[in-house]
Amino acid sequence: MNKIYKFLLIFLLFASPVVSQTADIYFDADESYSQRDTFFVISVKCDVFFEEVKAIRLDIDVDPSVLSFDTTQSGSDTIFVKPGGLLIPIDTVTFFSYYLHPDSTRITIDIALLSDSATFNGPGELVWLPITTVGFGESDIVLVNAFLIDRFGNEIPALTNDSWAKVCQFVGDVNADNRIDIADLVYFVDYSFGIPSGPPPNTYFSGDVDCSGYLDIADIVYLVTYMFDYGPPPCEICL
Structure with missing residues (x-):
């Protein structure tokens, strides 16, 4: 059994x-x-x-x-x-x-x-x-x-x-139109100097083109130099 x-x-x-x-x-x-x-x-x-x-x-x-x-x-x-x-x-x-x-x-x-x-x-x-x-x-x-x-x-x-x-949005593409051109510079200047009352960059740190950690006149100078005087491109950060 x-x-x-x-x-x-x-x-x-x-x-x-x-x-x-x-x-x-x-x-x-x-x-x-x-x-x-x-x-x-x-x-x-x-x-x-x-x-x-x-x-x-x-x-x-x-x-x-x-x-x-x-x-x-x-x-x-x-x-x-x-x-x-x-x-x-x-x-x-x-x-x-x-x-x-x-x-x-x-x-x-x-x-x-x-x-x-x-x-x-x-x-x-x-x-x-x-x-x-x-x-x-x-x-x-x-x-x-x-x-x-x-x-x-x-x-x-x-x-x-x-x-x-x-x-990722380009650093320098402050108006978020997928390119860096004169329109970004105008947008950034309007914001920086309140002409008349420019909106902040679309994604704030897209304007930090020198990667200093904040937005100021140095970023505008950096962007102008890049566009018109063969300066270095904006820093590469994925926003």
């Missing part, structure tokens, strides 16, 4: 389903960009525990005042949102679709392998996502939802990791 119990115990232990590891889905590292209207691509990646995945839905959010999903290449109809380089069998048919929500805050991406036996297996890149910087400031890039389905229709657990991007 004891031998039978031992046999049943061993059988149940080895017959129990193996609990799969949680897949990790993440973005490229955090980045800072030197100015507005910059185009960049961020990729969504997965680790080695991303296994036997048949279909994927990703919901990704950004702050639309800072970042914008760029769904087409400027000047053409070429779609830039595309599957990443995750290796899959060459005989598979991949369904790929995305939807940009009306407020431009969120993009939803659907990917599925239509061949019966084909599945996604990590590690690798899932999606290449083009983004344009549209305003100064900081924005989280948030993977709000990640739904993974196996070939039997079961949901696969996934751990998501967000990213972050900062768009």
Whole structure:
């Protein structure tokens, strides 16, 4: 009798389903960009525990005042949102679709392998996502939802990791129009001398072109020398 119990115990232990590891889905590292209207691509990646995945839905959010999903290449109809380089069998048919929500805050991406036996297996890149910087400031890039389905229709657990991007304003771009020119000098002089009652620089320390830690006449002299006498450029600080 004891031998039978031992046999049943061993059988149940080895017959129990193996609990799969949680897949990790993440973005490229955090980045800072030197100015507005910059185009960049961020990729969504997965680790080695991303296994036997048949279909994927990703919901990704950004702050639309800072970042914008760029769904087409400027000047053409070429779609830039595309599957990443995750290796899959060459005989598979991949369904790929995305939807940009009306407020431009969120993009939803659907990917599925239509061949019966084909599945996604990590590690690798899932999606290449083009983004344009549209305003100064900081924005989280948030993977709000990640739904993974196996070939039997079961949901696969996934751990998501967000990213972050900062768009820097030039020091010297005191009117925040994404360039340094005579308009900035006029703006700064109006502010400094109250002609008539100039507003402070847009982001106060954008006027601290000599990086002294405060705004004064020396900054105006520095800016004039830079513009008209081949002086050194304003110091490089990400505002």
